[in-house]
Amino acid sequence: MANRIKSVSDLEVYRKKLLAARDPKRKTVAICTSGCTAYGSMKLNTAFREELRRRGLEQKIDIKLTGCHGYCERGPLVVIHPAGIFYQRVKVEDVPQIIERTLLKDELVESLLFKDADGKPCPHEDDVPFYKHQMRVLLANNSRLDPTSLDDYIALGGYQSLAKALSKHTPEALVKLIKDSGLRGRGGGGFPAGVKWESCRKAPSADGVRYIICNADEGDPGAFMDRAVMEGNPHLVLEGMIIGAFAIGHPGDPRGYIYIRNEYPLAVERVGIALQQAREYGLLGKDILGTGFSFDIKVNKGGGAFVCGESTALMASIEGDVGEPRAKHIHTVEQGLYDKPTNLNNVETWANVPLILERGLEWFTGIGTGDVKDNPWGGSKGTKIFALVGKVNNTGLVEVPMGASLRDIIFKIGGGIIGGKKFKAVQTGGPSGGCLPDSLLDMTVDFDKLSEAGSMMGSGGMIVMDESTCMVDVARYFLHFLAEESCGKCVTCREGLVQLCVIVDRICAGQGKAGDLELLEELGNTVADASLCALGQTAPNPLRSTIRYFREEYERHIRDKRCPAKVCKALITFSINDKCTGCTICAKKCPQSCISGEKKKLHTIDQSKCIKCGVCNDVCNFDAVSVE
Amino acid sequence: MDDAKLKSIIEKHDRDPANLLAILMDIQKEERWLPKETLKALAAEMNLPLARVYALATFFAAFSLKPRGKHLCTVCMGTACHVRGAPRLVDHIQREFDVLAGNTTADMKLTLETVNCVGACALGPLVIVDGEYHGNMNAGKMDRVLKPIKQE
Numbered sequence: 192m193a194n195r196i197k198s199v200s201d202l203e204v205y206r207k208k209l210l211a212a213r214d215p216k217r218k219t220v221a222i223c224t225s226g227c228t229a230y231g232s233m234k235l236n237t238a239f240r241e242e243l244r245r246r247g248l249e250q251k252i253d254i255k256l257t258g259c260h261g262y263c264e265r266g267p268l269v270v271i272h273p274a275g276i277f278y279q280r281v282k283v284e285d286v287p288q289i290i291e292r293t294l295l296k297d298e299l300v301e302s303l304l305f306k307d308a309d310g311k312p313c314p315h316e317d318d319v320p321f322y323k324h325q326m327r328v329l330l331a332n333n334s335r336l337d338p339t340s341l342d343d344y345i346a347l348g349g350y351q352s353l354a355k356a357l358s359k360h361t362p363e364a365l366v367k368l369i370k371d372s373g374l375r376g377r378g379g380g381g382f383p384a385g386v387k388w389e390s391c392r393k394a395p396s397a398d399g400v401r402y403i404i405c406n407a408d409e410g411d412p413g414a415f416m417d418r419a420v421m422e423g424n425p426h427l428v429l430e431g432m433i434i435g436a437f438a439i440g441h442p443g444d445p446r447g448y449i450y451i452r453n454e455y456p457l458a459v460e461r462v463g464i465a466l467q468q469a470r471e472y473g474l475l476g477k478d479i480l481g482t483g484f485s486f487d488i489k490v491n492k493g494g495g496a497f498v499c500g501e502s503t504a505l506m507a508s509i510e511g512d513v514g515e516p517r518a519k520h521i522h523t524v525e526q527g528l529y530d531k532p533t534n535l536n537n538v539e540t541w542a543n544v545p546l547i548l549e550r551g552l553e554w555f556t557g558i559g560t561g562d563v564k565d566n567p568w569g570g571s572k573g574t575k576i577f578a579l580v581g582k583v584n585n586t587g588l589v590e591v592p593m594g595a596s597l598r599d600i601i602f603k604i605g606g607g608i609i610g611g612k613k614f615k616a617v618q619t620g621g622p623s624g625g626c627l628p629d630s631l632l633d634m635t636v637d638f639d640k641l642s643e644a645g646s647m648m649g650s651g652g653m654i655v656m657d658e659s660t661c662m663v664d665v666a667r668y669f670l671h672f673l674a675e676e677s678c679g680k681c682v683t684c685r686e687g688l689v690q691l692c693v694i695v696d697r698i699c700a701g702q703g704k705a706g707d708l709e710l711l712e713e714l715g716n717t718v719a720d721a722s723l724c725a726l727g728q729t730a731p732n733p734l735r736s737t738i739r740y741f742r743e744e745y746e747r748h749i750r751d752k753r754c755p756a757k758v759c760k761a762l763i764t765f766s767i768n769d770k771c772t773g774c775t776i777c778a779k780k781c782p783q784s785c786i787s788g789e790k791k792k793l794h795t796i797d798q799s800k801c802i803k804c805g806v807c808n809d810v811c812n813f814d815a816v817s818v819e
Numbered sequence: 820m821d822d823a824k825l826k827s828i829i830e831k832h833d834r835d836p837a838n839l840l841a842i843l844m845d846i847q848k849e850e851r852w853l854p855k856e857t858l859k860a861l862a863a864e865m866n867l868p869l870a871r872v873y874a875l876a877t878f879f880a881a882f883s884l885k886p887r888g889k890h891l892c893t894v895c896m897g898t899a900c901h902v903r904g905a906p907r908l909v910d911h912i913q914r915e916f917d918v919l920a921g922n923t924t925a926d927m928k929l930t931l932e933t934v935n936c937v938g939a940c941a942l943g944p945l946v947i948v949d950g951e952y953h954g955n956m957n958a959g960k961m962d963r964v965l966k967p968i969k970q971e
């Protein structure tokens with residue numbers, strides 16, 4: 192094949208050739224076409240291309256369709272390289288201006304720049320407060336590279352770590368390196384990756400087959416870190432996996448899988464392209480970089496089941512079965528996929544591997560908390576990407592060193608709560624995690640601190656909630672989610688969760704009874720104790736943490752039949768107060784037609800018909816609808 | 820689905836039962852749902868118990884065992900979208916189109932579904948209408964997006 196890189200030294204030769212052929216001053220427009228497509232970023236792509244063609248510039252200026260740049264709230268985002276000019280909330284109408292002024296004349300289009308709290312325009316990412324307080328390592332190249340171009344990745348130094356691993360390290364030394372680095376799994380449990388690698392390497396395999404799997408199921412609702420890495424920099428994940436395969440499975444017959452959730456079609460596409468290119472270049476497949484080491488990776492798509500993110504369920508699903516977890520008295524590192532030794536890591540875990548090789552142990556252990564020198568559980572090292580979402584001003588992806596405080600993440604980077612409302616809680620760890628109240632805002636975030644507080648690192652979702660979020664409703668939401676997603680194998684999980692739902696539903700419906708909280712706690716403990724996999728074992732966490740930190744809110748529901756956050760429909764009433772001007776809008780919009788009143792006179796709601804949809808409150812311009 | 824088409828999908832996946840999930844995905848891509856007759860034909864063609872095929876088809880949320888309407892509207896009910904008002908958005912669409920989530924309107928025009936998260940959580944509430952993503956939705960914007968469908 193034409194592009195095949197035949198040896199480790201040829202990779203460097205090829206990279207130099209690429210760099211020499213590239214004009215470092217060449218202008219490039221990088222458009223986020225990940226989540227920003229929901230804000231119309233594909234239309235920007237078309238507009239840029241048409242306008243450049245119209246001006247005969249299509250050969251002079253490149254357009255790159257990239258993964259998520261992080262500051263999604265300001266999307267669609269466009270970055271102009273090499274100057275790194277950061278434009279936000281870009282609209283199709285802005286395109287001619289950007290070309291005319293920025294691309295042709297090197298001027299800034301001020302109206303598209305982010306302005307900080309003092310109104311000062313921020314021309315570059317690094318000037319923007321959202322980015323300034325982060326440490327972007329895994330996401331560093333997301334706005335720089337075209338994820339469908341292996342050349343882009345190589346030009347930025349990609350696959351150098353693989354070359355180093357294959358030529359300068361033994362597999363055993365690589366395992367030790369990852370173990371010494373203290374890298375802990377980013378998929379949920381925080382298990383030390385090197386320890387897992389070592390067990391898998393040591394596990395006997397008669398025919399030498401060992402499976403290397405990347406868990407890209409990203410089932411936590413509200414989390415999209417893995418999506419961003421796969422769509423923005425897929426080769427980083429592949430490179431990590433290939434290094435892992437060498438460390439765990441060489442000499443032998445390592446085989447790879449990436450299990451991607453069905454809801455991420457673009458990630459499936461981009462990873463597919465990346466695999467194809469890596470094979471063409473001889474970085475994947477037979478005789479990688481001429482070293483005699485062979486390894487290939489297959490993509491499997493999930494079917495929309497949360498439990499399939501659990502390691503044994505995922506393996507069952509790859510084998511073509513329903514995704515039911517099995518007991519782990521036999522570890523998957525010994526007998527996993529097709530009963531072979533299997534090493535499964537999360538997307539972000541794999542993505543860290545090339546960086547550790549590139550920058551070294553000291554760099555990695557220098558970031559984060561604790562001491563991992565003699566104990567891989569002794570701390571949390573490296574950076575972590577969080578999906579900062581919910582009621583926070585700057586929603587997006589945030590990468591910070593382990594040990595950053597919740598306050599820094601939510602207020603310094605996240606810019607505080609939308610509409611100046613009061614912070615109420617932050618939910619971490621997805622359905623296995625918990626809700627942390629404002630008294631814990633100064634807590635530093637690492638694997639162990641979050642667990643101590645009754646939550647979990649999980650994969651990195653951070654859902655911020657304000658005073659208008661009802662914590663009983665949040666617990667109810669997660670219980671229903673889990674009851675729906677339980678695979679049904681264990682009675683405690685299948686039936687126990689349904690019963691927990693019944694009780695919490697009752698509380699939200701105003702039929703809570705004294706003793707309900709104790710009942711919830713007791714039943715929750717049974718579900719946790721007697722269920723097979725971590726879905727059931729951690730299922731009561733959202734419930735327990737909300738009872739622990741927001742007991743009073745539960746009691747208001749049960750005792751006073753009131754929902755202080757005004758969310759639970761059965762516990763609130765809508766009424767019209769004397770600010771009403773009689774504009775009649777609400778009466779027209781009410782789906783029940785249960786608002787009456789004469790024009791310019793006070794209106795009233797017929798409570799017997801009201802379904803508490805909240806439409807009247809939304810449409811009233813005079814603050815005349817009260818919710819109690 | 821005709822026999823030739825079904826066979827070509829099965830061949831594409833090497834007739835391997837391990838690829839059953841992918842085969843079902845491809846069938847659904849063609850048909851928009853999984854018709855009973857096709858599942859029977861699939862089981863026969865691959866020499867698998869029909870129960871095995873149904874086990875997968877009913878386990879995974881991605882599959883629909885009922886015909887879907889001409890248009891598909893999927894509302895994200897993930898945590899991030901939930902706290903930003905997704906449940907009220909679903910209520911609204913349910914009322915506007917007289918259809919319950921998970922079902923199709925009587926005239927087969929619109930299917931309303933929910934999903935656990937599509938990975939654009941920063942832009943929630945998120946709705947996908949016929950493959951197109953819409954961020955930061957509220958009832959008013961929803962009406963505008965669904966207007967052409969309503970008027971059809």
Ligand SMILES: Cc1cc2nc3c(=O)[nH]c(=O)nc-3n(C[C@H](O)[C@H](O)[C@H](O)COP(=O)(O)O)c2cc1C
Pocket residue numbers: 375376377378379380381382384406407408409410411497498499500501502503535536537538540541650724725726
């Ligand atoms: C119900 C359930 C769902 C899970 N979902 C995911 C997931 O979507 N992605 C993931 O990486 N890990 C998930 N995990 C954790 C995996 O089982 C496993 O621990 C992890 O992928 C190992 O990789 P790591 O050590 O690199 O974190 C889930 C666990 C459970 C119990």
Ligand code: SF4
Pocket residue numbers: 498515516517676677678679680681682684685722723724725726727728
């Ligand atoms: S705990 Fe729940 S999800 Fe896990 S195996 Fe048991 S029933 Fe299935």
Ligand code: SF4
Pocket residue numbers: 767770771772773774775776777778794810811812813814815816
């Ligand atoms: S919309 Fe507000 S001001 Fe107008 S009639 Fe209704 S309650 Fe009164």
Ligand code: SF4
Pocket residue numbers: 765780781782783784785786796800801802803804805806807808
């Ligand atoms: S809450 Fe809904 S149903 Fe009740 S009065 Fe207002 S608009 Fe009508």
Ligand code: FES
Pocket residue numbers: 223224225226227228258259260261262263266267268587588
């Ligand atoms: S999705 Fe576009 S910046 Fe995050």
Ligand code: FES
Pocket residue numbers: 412413414895896897898899900901935936937938939940941943945
């Ligand atoms: S929670 Fe709705 S897109 Fe993730």
